[in-house]
Amino acid sequence: MLCWAPMQDDTTIHPSQCWECNTYCGSLVTMRDGAIVKIAPNPDHPNSRGAFCVKGIRAVREWTDNDSRLTHPLRRTGPRGGGKWERISWDAALDEVADRMAAVRGAHGPLALAGAVSGAAFSRGTIMALLMRSLGSPNWLINQDLCGGCQALSEKITGIAMKNGEDIDHARCAMLVGRNPQAADPAQWMALKRLKQRGGRIVTIDPMGGPAADLADLWLRPYPGSDAALALAIAHLLIRDDRYDSEFTARWCHGFERYAARAAEFPPDVAARLTGVDEADIAAAADLYADGPSVFVPGHGIDAFSAGVQTFRAFDCLVAISGNLDRRGGNRLARRPKGMRTYLDLLHDPKFRLPLDIEKQTIGARQFPLWAGPEGWQTACHNPSVIDAILTGDPYPVRAMYISGVNIAVTYPNSARTIEALQSLDFLVVASQTMTPTAGYADIVLPKTTTLEEEEVQLQPGAPCVSYTRALVAPRGEARCDLDIALGLRDALAKRRALSEDFLPWPTMRAFNEYLLGDSGISIAELAKTGFAVFPYTLGDFEARGFATATGKVELYSERLAALGLDPLPGYTPPRAAREPQAVMDAFPLVLLTGIREKTYHHSRFRDQPWARKVSPDPTLQIHPDTAAAHNIADAQWVAVRTPGMANSCRLRAVVSDRAPPGVVATGMGWWDPDAASADKGALDININGALSYAGPWDPVSGSPDAHGLRCRIEPLHPTA
Structure with missing residues (x-):
């Protein structure tokens, strides 16, 4: 497919990608006279294969075009939350933001500045982190403690990065845990229906009924939050009956004997008592999963709670011992083209890091070192501790924030306390597409582009492919993308000598995206032709490189958790x-x-x-x-x-x-x-x-x-x- 397909009346079709969520579905966008007239799924995209949802087809387009769009910078003229604003120029907005942030920095130090964004699954997260670091602050907040963070930490600790690597199309059995792909992931949902059509089996583990339960051959309905006991019971049955992959486990798993002893604490009768699931159903689930290849399909239902990491570890370790890790029809490990960088690479690249003694002061790093600070997954803060710091000054004051593309007054728990914190700041600037509740408490609001107005390169490590979103329409009004806003703030703060470093060397998003592609051999021009580029990979190539842990193996027993005084084995905590x-x-x-x-x-x-x-x-x-x-x-x-x-x-x-x-x-x-x-x-x-x-x-x-x-x-x- 060409980068555009001519039609009558000067109509063109452009392959692109929706990145509203991290399923990254391929799209075909019909344009006429510079305007979007239709968004449709791309059947040729290797990840989504023609799947798409209404959010990508309609919501993103109307989000771009609707009357509620913010189209120019605004300054608050009344009390915070009062809804009184005046239009100002970008120069005036950047000057005021720089003046106020420089004043806070001068009075309290760089650590009194913090940023907030959804996370580094998208370019905006990395850009926010690098802007804050340029100001000398390691403090930036992400939403993944509430969505996906437990899964990511489990995979990092265990050494098996396999998010989005579910090879459903070659599986004999799929085990869904707390997942509703019919609403959350249309490509996954279509793949599951194909699995059923070819005679595959589905096990759904979820207290809630719905499409996933209706599609299942076996539906386990555990007590909410008790899923880890089920995973350990299934592991126990596989080990007891010698239905696990003993060769892989002996060579590539660290701590198997201790793990097996832990799993033995959860025979079906114990797991049944803890979860409310019948012993016979637990045994049936183990039988179906053992008859692989089998794929683990996790969802939000086992994330975002106080035992989330160990619950994910219980299932991740089950994937490993069962022989379904990086196997056709199992859970593929993440990959990338040789020479390509990811957003996380930039966060951990020494070229873009603050001194270690400063990063160790990231709020939350002392209590959660695998989440926050220099060792952290994204190095981001512990959010509720930042709210506390704003309101109490402990461990030090946080007095100014820049929030971009995230609505924390709504998405953070205890909204009243979050709003109280926003109102108590010396200064708050929010970049947003619309006037959200969070933007309503700002001193300055900056108009931000939507995903149809931005260029983005996304590595889809589980597909595996690299996908491309082209900037299809010009920014509405005076809206700017995250990088342009960050560069404007950087330059204004540099004039006030309020920078510690300059960690934003890219003048445009094109330069940023080309930096990510690096020496991969994939170009923007190539990506623009089809909206994606596939790259070769070999299943099981961990044989040559091992796993990303201290032992080089899948750590059923985590040496890092043990060193921190935490339970090194996957375990069950009562809900x-x-x-x-x-x-x-x-x-x-x-x-x-x-x-x-x-x-x-x-x-x-x-x-x-x-x-x-x-x-x-x-x-x-x-x-x-x-x-x-x-x-x-x-x-x-x-x-x-x-x-x-x-x-x-x-x-x-x-x-x-x-x-x-x-x-x-x-x-x-x-x-x-x-x-x-x-x-x-x-x-x-x-x-x-x-x-x-x-x-x-x-x-x-x-x-x-x-x-x-x-x-x-x-x-x-x-x-x-």
Whole structure:
């Protein structure tokens, strides 16, 4: 396919890629007279193979074109959150931001500055980190403690980077754990349906019913948060019955004997008692998984809680001992073209690092060294500790923030405390496409480009291929991309002698992307022709290089965790809902699951689009009929959800069905209302994070809070509420 295909009336089709989420689906974008008229899936893309979702087809386009777009810089003219703004020029905006940030830096030092972004899965995360480092601060916040971080830390510790490497198309069995690909990953969902059509088997492990459970040959419905016990029980059965890969394990796994002893603590009868799953079903799951090749397909349901890393470790180690690691039909290891750099490479490149003594002062590095600071996965902060630092000055003051493309007033738990922190800052600048609740508390708001206005190169290590997003339309109004904003701030701060280093040597996104491609032999021109480039790989090439651990092996027993005084073996921790004192259980008799995925929204994005609100008009709470009856709740009735220790509740509309098990209620996240009269735009009303705590207990490795699996109670509200 050419980079454009001529049609009648000067219409062209451009291959590109959607990077709204990290499934990175290939797209075909139809243009006419410089405008986008259609976005469709690209059937030739090696990863998505014609799969696409409504967010990529419609939401991103309307996000770019809708009337709520911010098109020029704004300065606050009234109190924070008051909604009073005046238009200013970019020069005035950059000067004011530089003046205020330089003043904070001069008064409190560089560490008093912090940035916040979604993370380094996209270019904006790396750019934010390098801007903060240029200012002399190691402090930047990412959202992965709430989405994907536990999985990433598990894979890093164990030595098996295999995210997005699920080879479903060649598997005999797929084991889905806490995953709803029908809403979260259309390419994965299509692959699972192909697996079924050719006679493959699917095991779904999820307390929630839904499409994944409906598709399954075997559905295990464990008590929320107890999944690790299931993984260890399955491992025990494979080891006991000599159905594991003894050759691979002997040669390439570190600590097998100790791991086997740990798994032996979870025979099916014990796991059944801990999880509520029948012994026979546990044995059946082990039989299906042992009849490989089998692929592990994880989801958000086992991420973002205080035992998330060890839960992922339990499944990751199962993949390794079963012989399904980097095997056709199993879980492929991540790869890249030789000579190509990744966003994480830039974060860890000595050329772009601050002195070690400064990076060790990253907020959270002392308590969570594998998450924050010089050894950290992305080197980013522990978010709730930054909120505490803003409000208390401990371990040191954080007085100014630059937030780009992330809506932390909504997406961080305990929204009221996050908003309190934002309001207490000496200075806050937010770059955003629309006026989100977070942007509403800023001193300066900068208009930011959307993914259709930006060029991006993405390595898809599990596909494996390199994908390309072209800047298809000019930025709306005066919107700028993250790199252009960062360069403008860098230059303005340099004039005020407020830089420690210059870690942003790229004058344009094209130069940045070419730097990533490096000596790979892949060019932007080549990528533009089809929207992607595939590269050769050989399964099992770890034979030549080993694994990325101190031992060079898959660490079933983690030497790094042992050195930190943490449990070096994958283990089971009772869910928080089961650990609460009896008085709390009595007062909060239900278990709350959050993060349920929706087709129309991506986290807090697209909430201001009329079509999306028409399809999904209200935040919902899924509740079993028996639970609803016990609490006098009718279908479609508004209810209040409360959790222990939180003054704020969340208002949701009940959906009564058997998708939720008795005693469990479930909801999504990211809700806010652009038309709400309140300053928080619904963040403290219809947003479940407003009713959740960001305090501990935290995962001892990732610092993740319990974002689901919490005790709660529900109360019916008046019909007019």
